Amino acid sequence: MAPTKEEVPQDANEHCPGPESDKAGKEDACAGCPNQEVCATAPKGPDPDLPAINERMKNVQHKILILSGKGGVGKSSFTSQLAFALSQDEDQQVGVMDIDICGPSVPTIMGAVGEQIHQSNTGWQPVYVQDNLGVMSIGFMLPDQDDAVIWRGPKKNGLIKQFLRDVEWGNLDYLLVDTPPGTSDEHLSVASYLKPTGIDGAVIVTTPQEVALQDVRKEIDFCRKANIPILGLVENMSGFVCPNCQGESVIFPPTSGGAQALAEELGIALLGKIPLDPRVAKSCDMGVSFMDEYPDSLACAAFEGIIDKIQNLVE
Known part of the structure; x- marks a missing residue:
């Protein structure tokens, strides 16, 4: 993931040199970074596990990262609804990989709480919530759902590597990677491991308010530095829709223009806006597809429009 000579800007000393660079953790830009020690001491050069990861991932047609610099914007909820929607086509195989190691919510959102991972001669088997929809999360490995995962970066990175190297994903049309907030260990790991096979x-x-957009700007900057294509922005909780009267109220005012203004400012596509519907939260708590439960809702129509755009972009 280190930039090539052609990609390094003139003011490169102000930017992250990249975890694979010989200068990783040693540049002035690294001072104060929480990953400085990890980057400085990590072995450089190709990862010896990359060939095994590449072998697993060669059967995955499309790999999509779901990101947000801000927590609580509905990223995991969006990932689950995208997965449910894609799996409605019985000819498509879909996988969801939850790399939010410290806050794995995907098992709950996808109705798989209490399930366990099984191991076979070919590797770990994902938990299948439908015949064509598999899920992998550390939530399936915890003895108790309330157990805290208190891990440093290297251990998180090791588990992400196992999810990619050891899980028998099989032939997938889509692998959706649900990430934690921020731009830290998990993001660096999944980007570097998947990059050889293509993302x-x-x-x-994001949500409309400026406090969320500030962190989203950092996420966009991360994607550009890591050479990850950005398919577009999704504005979640874009106004509240009453389930009874269908009236809409602004809950999070877009004081700086919301995702629309940010997309125009940075030259990124706005995939759509999803209204805040309390039934989305209810569906996630119950582990069911909101789009199947409430197909006539405004939020469902917004989801469908966004999903169509994503499919057109990657296919």
């Missing part, structure tokens, strides 16, 4: 792009989820 179709990232969908960045």
Whole structure:
């Protein structure tokens, strides 16, 4: 993931040199970075596990990262609904990889709480919530759902590597990677491990208010530095829609123009706006597809429009 000579800007000393660079953790730009020690001490050069990861991933047609610099914007909820929607086509095989190591919510959102991972001669088997929809998360490995995962970066990176190297994903049309907030260990790891086999792009989820957009700008900057294509922005919780009267109210005012203004400012596509519907949260708590439960809702129509755009972009 280190930039090539042609990609390094003139003011490169102000930017992250990249974890694979010989200068990783040693540049002035690295001072104060929480990953400085990890980058400085990590072995350089090709990862010896990359060939095994590449072998697993060669059967995955499309790889999409779901990102957001801000927590609580509905990133995991969006990932689950995207997965449910893609799997409605019985001819498509879909996988969801939850790399939010410290806050794995995907098992709950996808109705797989209490399931366990099984191991076979070919590797770990994903938990299948449908015949054509498999899920992998550290949430399936915890003895108790309330157990805290208190891990440093290297251990997180090792688990992400195992999810890519050891899980028997089989032939997938889509692998959706649900990431934690921020731009840290998990993001660096999944980007570097998947890059040799190609990442179709990232969908960045935000809410309308400026406090969320500030962190999303950092996520966009991360994608550009890591050479990850950005498929577009999704504005979640874009107004509240009453389930009874269908009236809409602004809950999070877009004081700086919301995702629309940010997309125009940075030259990124706005994939769509999803209204805040309390039934989305209810569906996620119950582990069911919101789009199947409430197909006539405005939020469902917004989801469908966004999903069509994503499919057109990657296919």
